[in-house]
Amino acid sequence: MFTKILIANRGEIACRVAATARRLGIKTVAVYSEVDAGARHVAACDEAVLIGPAAARDSYLRSDHILAAAKATGAQAIHPGYGFLSENDAFAEACAAAGIAFIGPPASAIRAMGSKSAAKALMEKAGVPLVPGYHGDNQDSHFLRSESDRIGYPVLIKASAGGGGKGMRIVERSGDFGAALASCQREASNSFGDDRVLVEKYLTRPRHIEIQVFADSHGNCVYLFERDCSVQRRHQKVLEEAPAPGMTVERRQAMGEAAVAAARAVGYVGAGTVEFIANQDGSFYFMEMNTRLQVEHPVTEMITGTDLVEWQLRVASGQPLPCRQDQLRIDGHAIEARVYAENPEKGFLPAIGTLRYLRQPPAIEFATPVAVATAATAAGASRPVTRIDSGVREGDAISPYYDPMIAKLIVWAPTRDEACVAMAASLAGMKIAGLATNIAFLKRLVESAPFSSAELDTGLIERNPGTLLPAPRPAPRHAVALAAGAILATEALQAAGDADPWSDVGGWRMNSRMTRSLQFEDAVSTHAAGINYQGRAWTFTLDGRTDQLSLVTCNRDELTLRLGGETVHGNVVLDGETVHVFVEGEHVQLHWNDPMVHAGELEEEGGRLTAPMPGKIVALLVEKGAVVAKGTPLLIMEAMKMEHTISAPRDGIVADLMYAVGEQVAEGAQLIAFEAAAVPAA
Template identity: 60%
Template sequence: MFEKLLIANRGEIACRIIRTARRMGIRTVAVHSEADADARHVRLADEAVLIGPAAARDSYLVAGKLLDAARRTGARAIHPGYGFLSENADFADACAAAGIAFVGPPGAAIRAMGSKSEAKKLMAAAGVPLTPGYHGDDQTPELLHREADRIGYPVLIKAAAGGGGKGMRLVERSADFPDALASCLREALSSFGDAHVLIEKYITRPRHIEIQVFADTQGRCVHLFERDCSVQRRHQKVLEEAPAPGIGAARRREMGEAAVAAAGAVGYVGAGTVEFIAHQDGSFYFMEMNTRLQVEHPVTEMITGQDLVEWQLRVAAGQPLPLAQEQLEIRGHAIEARVYAEDPDQGFLPATGRLLRLAPPAESIHVRVDTGVEEGDEITPHYDPMIAKLIVWDESRDAALARLRRALADYRVAGVTTNIDFLSRLVACPAFAGADLDTGLIERQREFLFPAVRAVPRDALLVAAVGELLWEQHAAKQAAQAGGDPGSPWHARDGWRMNLSAARTISFRDGETLVDTVVRYGRDAWTIALAGETVQARGRKLDGDRFAVELDDRRLIASLVAVDDKRIVFLNGSTYSLLRDDPLHRIDAGDSHGGGLTAPMPGKVVALLARPGQKVDKGTPLLILEAMKMEHTITAPAAGTLKAFCYAAGEQVADGAALVEFDSTT
């Protein structure tokens, strides 16, 4: 076994690999960009090497820097994690040439599965079921059109070198095929430099089911059962579970054998995932093979009791697979939810910022949290905005779902927008709870998953008011202890008056709405009036930011985080954001004229789409901002005049920076 391992990755997967390596007695070397100098994976590793600037293309994607770091530190193996160079055949070959073990398949296997078209030819020869389609070399438009007509509509045109949904077009009718093909070819050439396409029958309401395979250098190969990854947004997985609901023993065996045959067809070694598209009737077809460890591998670990990273390291060291196929078995059910810094209500727009509060649910045999960040760390625009993977396990799917709902309710994050509330709605959605799964579930259940924006509920407002009062009491006690006379009544914040009870107003803003809570101090409780109704309230601080609130005869447990004038309330599994309103700093919105547009996150201005002095209508595109590998179009908020741009194309902008001077009064 290797004495030292370099991890050519970052974030939660680097931390997860370090955990297994440490348990196995293997020393670890982290690599990091300038932006990740104090990242969690750097803090956990035994050694760390700086490999370049923040941009991945200048650091994590530079094979030469990674190999040099391995040589300098004496690491005899490199684990690529997933993403970055994990499926780069040239990097795998370069490791082998340098005498450094690549913890992954050989370069030849990566190349064989890198082209969708070539991979499907190999799978056909190996007897792996394929979606009806055309994967040939003749790419003349006329032949492609005839093949689509032969297959039968609807069909998908797919770039052979594509991925992530790019270079893909759905065609419903023969008459639409020529235009769709031309569009697909342009995008494939632009995105991948390769205009080769394939055509496949489009499967309605498909499920995405994948099989975990493992092969060693002695020629043995096993599968570790299946995962259902159907719940997706923008072709990115949101929830994954194992085993897949509704897959019986016979179908599981059939899919597993097909996956093992796929791995054998390319001389595979190490961990891999064979992905299938499945009909609702249970039939399935090969889609692609991922030649690396998958993000969702923990659900397989939870149901098999195996550590897949340990398996990877043992296989890379030349050892045989730890178990044979007949020794592997499924126990219980596991579900993984990906917790992201993003805004689902804004098209899953990535979010950035500092994690001012990060309190995940407690880990146990039922709950696991894989993360690459800690409280105080920053989610930057340079990399994927994943905060953590939340994985739960129990004896049945229903029990695991209950665990996941509870764990999401206990997850508290402040400082960045997250998808936690969305995930809570998703796992409560009747379609998901009932295992009515397909890749279009989120769109199908849009009304349930994206409810209209509602006012912050009464209980959350009352909790916020009680929180303010408790903070004031706590601050007064601290001031008294620091003063010369801790017992002085002048330190008290109990609202005492000579004759009448004291009254005051604590105000919050819920969006644009001003909400006043009127507080009267009593002997042992506050009387709080809100929207014409009153309640007797008491509060008591618990641990951390948690406190107990009594409202008449009800008792609530809540958390409250203050960030400047922001108040984030965590109550009953939901998160509510308010602004503490200061009457001394109110500005009449009616006095505002014109205004500007600000960056929703740090990024780079890619293109300016209008000219200064131009009159535009509401919704007119003004500029394109690139952030977190995505392009975001900034549009006019109203009809008006574009006065000036604050940045030129190619310039970097900070979060909240003014992008445009815009006058909506003309």
């Protein structure tokens, strides 16, 4: 076994590998960019080496810098995590040439499966069923369009070297093919340095099922059953679970054996995932093989009682697999939710900012199989277990340079129904303030009828916008009461010891008691809460209803109030004029119009189209002076490796274009000067 390894990654996967290595008595070396100097993964390792500036291409993708760090620190092996260099065959070869073990498959296997087109050709020869499509080398746009016309629409254009949902476009008709191809190629080139694509028939209501495989250098290869990753948005996984609902024993064996055959065909060693697209009738087709550990690997660990990172370390050091196929069993059900800094209400745009407040549900961090088993059987009864894998802490920043994942929330329970209930409860206990997150969206998704009843396919989210992305609603009464209570409690704490009668917490006034109005705004309405001081309590009036309000307990951000005959408990975070209220599994955000400290109002900017986040202009779709209709695409910007189209908010004229293709823009920067005007009838 190794005595020291270097982890060539960041975030939660680097922390995950460090946790397993520490348990095995292995020293770890972190690498970090300038912006990650204080990151959690740096603190989790025994040593750390700076490898470059913030941009990944100048740091985490610099194989020469990483190899130099490994040599300087005496690391015997490099764990690549996932993303970055994990599926880079040249890096695997460079490690071998330097005498450093690459904790992953041989370069030849990465190369064989690294191109989706080549991998499909290999699987076709092996007799594995493939989705109808074109996977060849001819990348002429006219030829690819003709192949798509032959296959029949809808088709899926997919980056040949891609992954993570990058470089993928669904095309519904032939006339849209050219623009979709150009966009796909740009995104593929930006994300992978390779703009080659393949074209496949797009199946309606398919399921995405993948098989975890593991092989050693002694000729052994097993499959650790399946994961259902059907719940996706923009081809990126949102929820993953194991085992797949409705999977029969026969189908599981057929898919598992096909996955093992695929791994053996390329001389595979280490952890890998063979991904299949499956019809509702049970038929399945090979999609691709990811030659690395997957983000969703914890659900497999939770149902099999394995530590896949430990298996990676043992196999890479020359040891045989710890288990044979007949020794592997499925126990219970596990679900993983990816908690992201993003705004579902704004098209899932990634968010950046500081985690000013972070509270997590009761959970085991980077749980080992022993810890899970112990927690599951506590008090002699099998009960749900929650695990959290995270690479951030309160106070850390989510930057525009890397994937905006905050944490992976994983639950295990004896049954799927129990796992769904446990996941909803765990999401309710995940409280974050400082930036937008998808937590509320995930909770609605887990509790939705299609997911809870296992009616799964890759279009589930798009088909249920009303349920999953409902219109904003006014803050409930108890949330406004908690916001008011937190302000009153904070004022009382600040006034403690102050002899000034005007600061008395009882609201003393000559010949009367103090009355005031606390003004709050949410996304859709204004709330004027009337507060009448009654000594150490108050009356609370909102929307014509008055109740007695009293403070029961206040422990930092935790607040318990008595409102009329009801006890209300929640967490309240005062962040300037923003009040975050976490109550009954909801996060209610209010703006407090404090008359003593008014932040000012932004001027109306109807003639400006601004950048929703930092990024780069990749295409200008109109010229200065163009007359456009509402909804017309105006430009495309790339941010966090995804393309975002800026469209005309109304009929009008493009008065000016503020940036050229290739230029970087800051969040809020004016991109286009736009003037409202009537569009002449066609």
